[in-house]
Amino acid sequence: MIDTLIAFDLDDTLYKEADYVRSARREIVRQISCRFGDEYPKLRDTTSMIEVMEQHRLHGPGAFDALAATLPPEVEQAFGSVYGMVRVYRSHKPDIALDPATLATLHTLVDNGATLAIITDGRIETQSIKVRALGLFSMINPALVSISEAVGSDKHSPLPFLRMMAMSPSARRYIYVGDNLTKDFIWPNRLGWTSVCLADTNGINLMPQVIAPNTHISPANMPARVIPDITALPDLINSL
């Protein structure tokens, strides 16, 4: 695989984004409890605050609104209400890790000579903290970690993919591994990459892999290959 560049999506491809959201929720209640627990003893009960948020979807703002509504007004104001929570969400050091199968697969690909990269949409701060927390900088050259805010364009445009090709001129084939049917495979397909979708077998991705009614995804934008889990990737690449 020495001629092969394999670029991965980050969220819900290399780890489950639900784990990130849960980590952020824990950090938010930890900070509220530390700052205000002495004055308001009920705020020492982090479990209850987590339970308030657990009533709400992992995706979307409902959980923060609900938690803010339970806080004493002075605390809510001092913490910055939902905006303060979003700030913690985006900037906290997440308690996330690669699962053993993912870690082993990435090592196999590196041992086989492939060059690994990441193309992800999101904020520079948030996405780079995740990459570091997952230990990915030990396997991926930081120059090959592409974050849409830094590139100036997300995966709906060819720029992140063209930039990656320019950054790896010795590669002869390019593979993109992602999960999002609405955007991940459009430009890899058009640029001659092999697109691979990691199936959300357990249905826990934040972006469901069911195509909403009345939504049409052109066959040209669908992944060329679908794998049930990441351990199937080395054999798939060897078979191309």
Ligand SMILES: [Mg+2]
């Ligand atoms: Mg994703």
